Amino acid sequence: MRATVIHGERDIRVEDVPDPRLVTGPEAGGRDAIVRVVASCVCGSDLWPYRGIQPTTEPHRIGHEFVGVIEAIGDHVTTLKPGDFVIAPFSISDNTCVNCRNGFTGACLHGGFWGVGTEEEGYADGGQGEQVRVPLADGTLVAVPGGTPDPALIPGLLTLSDVMVTGHHAAVSAGVTSGSTVAVVGDGAVGLCAVIAAKRLGASRIVAMSRHEDRQKLALELGATDIVPERGEAGIAALKEMFDGVGPDCVLECVGTKESMDQALSSARPGGQVGFVGAPRGGPELPVGQMFVTNVGVRGGMAPVRAYLDELLPDALSGAIQPGKVFDAEVTLDNIAEAYRAMDERRAIKVLVRP
Known part of the structure; x- marks a missing residue:
């Protein structure tokens, strides 16, 4: 599969990377899912490593905002199924620990963040690619009622990831x-x-x-x-x-x-x-x-995205709010380096990326 990899300052590439796989070992416990990305985007915070403000010590995948369709689930995933259209918050959470129950899912005791950690831990995938392995899928992902939505709604739903x-x-x-x-x-x-x-x-x-x-x-x-x-x-x-x-x-x-x-x-x-x-x-x-x-x-501070989604999702689906209007440019994954350039040069507010 193809995915965005940052190599260093202003060095964004689309490369072939291994396909994600379900992990069934004791750490994962069969709780992950494979999501086919339908849309992702470039965040202002992605510009920090792009500009060299946050050093890149070795090439790694990047991106933390995406929506997509579940392709496969682990044995212990109970609230999701293949075919569900899902929103992926920018942080990974079990949604059951004490911090999650208190409403601060970004501080989940068992979670993490996209592009951080090792492949074995399950947090190394970035969202700017064709597929993503999602650890703690039940706690992290939110399924959109009714399956894949009208394409016009997808930009707005993508903003709910961050x-x-x-x-x-x-x-x-x-x-x-x-x-x-x-x-x-x-x-x-x-x-x-x-x-x-x-x-x-x-x-x-x-x-x-x-x-x-x-x-x-x-x-x-x-x-x-x-x-x-x-x-x-x-x-x-x-x-x-x-x-x-x-x-x-x-x-x-x-x-x-x-x-x-x-x-x-x-x-x-x-x-x-x-x-x-x-x-x-x-x-x-x-x-x-x-x-x-x-x-x-x-x-x-850092927004506890997962904790707010049940409140905001109905308004995004009904059109009561239209946050998708913040996207003023769109590129394919192969042209994602241009998305970074456009945002870095303030030629775009926010760029949507399609695989």
Whole structure:
């Protein structure tokens, strides 16, 4: 089979790799599944190793967002069957350990992440390929009711493997509820999905902070009521002026840099809340003294995707939310290097990949 392999900085290749196989040893316990990938995509975090920010010490498969059809299951898989169309969250979980039961499946005591670990452990497969072996299939995968959906729904369902749910986690962490005023820092796929999430949760006013005309237009289409293109002190001043001189109730931080966190913390009103989901890079730190004075709280982190899917899947299927609109480009697997280039150069928001 073919799969995407990263060899080093800006070195993405499509190579022949061994077909995945069910593992029946004591570690796997017959609990894995083989999924034929129908669609995958490139994530902003995939750009870290691509840009060399996260070093690649040896070639390995990459990608952590995919949907597909189950081809085979292990003897101990009980909730899934061959032919099921499934969503694969970006983390592997049993959905039964104490952390999973508490709603934080990304911290599963027995799970892991795509592209991490050894083949024997079952976590080495990446999602940007033709097939993937999924460990802990019962706990990880979510079957879409009714089998393979209308092709028009597949991009939206693919976002439920990561970006839509990550945006939702930002909104939930910030306490967005009916009538909340919200600002979203970041206009990538996660930030745009955070706009969708804030609208879904009943926010009365949603400000997208974006400098790019195409992303501003999409943010407004997805539910933003206002656009603020400024950053830094000018952006903070603009938000305060819009909201009674004090700022919005909730700020959703969807980037992960020091500058974006500073923007978020300084923009929220006193007693407001920051929901952060931008994977940290560039040294963001919390200014505890400032937080003490303003009473601005911070909550969030890695999204527990599996824990939210039962809530979000029906809305994606019904069209109540349309997160698939964040995909503004599509390539075949053979051309995935172009997908990385387009996102690296900000020519694309998010690129969908078909085998």
